[in-house]
Amino acid sequence: MRAFIVFLAVTAAVVLVIAVARPRVSTQHVEARVAEYVAHASGGKSRITGESALRLLPLPVVTVKSVEIEGIGEARQAARIDIPSMEVSFQFLPLLMSGELVVDGIKLDQPVVQLVRTPGADRGDIKSGLNSILQAVLAADSAAKKAKVIDVQDGRIELEDGNGGRREEIAMPRMHLARADRQDALHLAGKVEWHGFQIGIDADLDTRDGTRPGLCCEGDVTVEIAPAETEPGSFEVPVLWDSGTQTDPDAPRDEPYSLSELLTQATAAAPLRLSGAFKAGTQHVRLEDVALELGDIAAAGSLGVDLAGEVPSISAEMAFQELDLGRHLHAFLPTSLDEVLAWPVRADVFANADLDLSAVVAEAALGDIIFAGPSVRLVGNRRGITLTLERTEVASGRIQGLVTVQPAGQEALVQLSGSLADVSLADIGEALRHGAGRIPVGQDRPPEGYVTGSIDLSGKGSTLKAVTRSLRGWGASVVRDGSLAGADIVATLERVADNSTLVDEGKPLIPVAGRTYFSALVASAAVADGVVRAPHIHFRGENFKIDFSADVDLAQGEIEAAGSASLFAASSGQDWETLIELPFGIGGTMREPMFAPGIPGIGGTPATPSPATDPDAEGAGTSPDRNAALYDNQ
Secondary structure, X not given: XXXXXXXXXXXXXXXXHHHHHHHHHOHHHHHHHHHHHHHHHHOOEEEEOOOEEEEOOOOOEEEEEEEEEEOOOOOXXXXXXXXXXXXXXXXXXXXXXXXXXXXXXXXXXXXXXEEEXXXXXXXXXXXXXXXXXXXXXXXXXXXXXXXXXEEEEEEEEEEEEOOOOOEEEEEEEEEEEEEOOOOOEEEEEEEEEEOOEEXXXXXXXXXXXXXXXXXXXXXXXXXXEEEOOOOOOOOOHHHHHOOOOOOOOOOOOOOOOOHHHHHHHHOOOOOEEEEEEEEEOOXXXXXXXXXXXXXXXXXXXXXXXXXXOOOOEEEEEEEEEEEEXXXXXXXXXXXXXXXXXXXXXXXXXXXXXXXXXXXXXEEEEEOOEEEEOOEEEEEEEOXXXXXXXXXXXXXXXXXXXXXXXXXXXXXXXXXXXXXXXEEEHHHHHHHHHHHOOOOOOOOOOOOEEEEEEEEEEEEEEOEHHHHHHOOEEEEEEEEEXXXXXXXXXXXXXXXXXXXXXXXXXOOOOOOOOOEEEEEEEEEEEEXXXXXEEEEEEEEEOOOEEEEEEEEEEOOOOEXXXXXXXXXXXXXXXXXXXEEEXXXXXXXXXXXXEEEEEOXXXXXXXXXXXXXXXXXXXOOOOOOHHHHHHHHHOO
């Protein structure tokens, strides 16, 4: 009897609880609580227009359809979030006892975040809109009962430029956010896709400072970038940072510098991975103790992005241990000189950002050439580009240089200055020959010697060829203890001096093959319209001298030179006896020059004057009628 009474009491209590709590566990009640939760967590206004379904077993879950969120933050843009389907798991007892919705987890299926830049808005509005939304979500989320797990499946972020009709889309195939026991500790993992690239993210975040103005979170993050599985598109990062002018969205884009293509090639064999400790806010992201990996390339340093200005400011300082320049040049350089010369030259490549990037390499290799500790700095903004190479040890000497690219109407003005001291021409020549692939840079038998010199050049154009053809400026150099391949001028002169019948019989003079060794070479040159004009180049050896003038077409790589070589007998005091003087010409290309000797003068007989040694001489080169046969015999 007593057991029966207890059973009736328990049953009555359960019926009473269900009768009282039934409205709190209804689909309509839970749906309303979900709408309130979404509005509170996002800082906007939410509305559910689709059907909802409530399931209490085995775990309480409500699925709501067609969730719309508007009015996030104070952005001037039209901002909204559309969620076709959202599944919310929650704790049953708090809902049963007090009607409170305590969320355990959220699953978002195909959510879309839309931010539209209204026509006429200035370029800063899109950035301020994003910041406003982020600040609102952070402030609202910090005050809400936070979900332990949030999963996003097949989501995307759409940014639309109302001025030109263009759209940026960031896809999120999957994203997972989990809170630790401490509410302010988060783990974020997932992947996004943007213009042909898949970006993997794995981060441990601390959001305790999320309510403090300007600071979002800090923690450790790893980012991995690789080509996406979807069809890659053009890299249009600056689209939403433009000047706001009306443009035709269907018009072809002029993208001479394809950053996406460069990144695609770089990540084709292995992904780019960045990891480090970061601190992020609504206006900035700073990554310290960065470890960069790209295949066998490894670097360490720091990276920062600041959004406080009109355009994003990006800075980085990286240090590499080793870098094989030759292998990477082979991967990126075209296979012909014409392709290189066709490269576009623009000063506005970084017009939509402020870049300040620097890198130092402990040891960089180009073939057998080792660059010891090269330091490079790249600065780019709307005013142009500056590339600086700090003083670097290479090929037994030192080099340094500066390149600037500035806007000049529809073209670019390129300025180049640099200097080198005691650099081995043989080492540099071998490196160029082996490191440039099939591009005809350098010679098969490069010159030898140690060069010290300076250059200061400038040119204007829209392609590298146009810039090269318009180059103007000057250069000067001194080479010591060197040699030139193609002909042994001293041996040729000695043979003629020993056998003058070669001249008397009028036979063509074939130079002795080999190299011409000298103790010093002094040259200065002026550059105009892409042609180097050296009015006086002087060689001197133990018992000879060579004086000549030369013109070199930089765009075509062609050379035209004329001068004379003199062989001396042993000196008596300060007097030298001329045994023979040989006029000559040089033609062909810089890679394969052709040497053509003229008619020598014996025993002091005056040779045909050359413009290099006699300013009153007529003509500018070797006589074609006397030397045509000599060229034919080369």
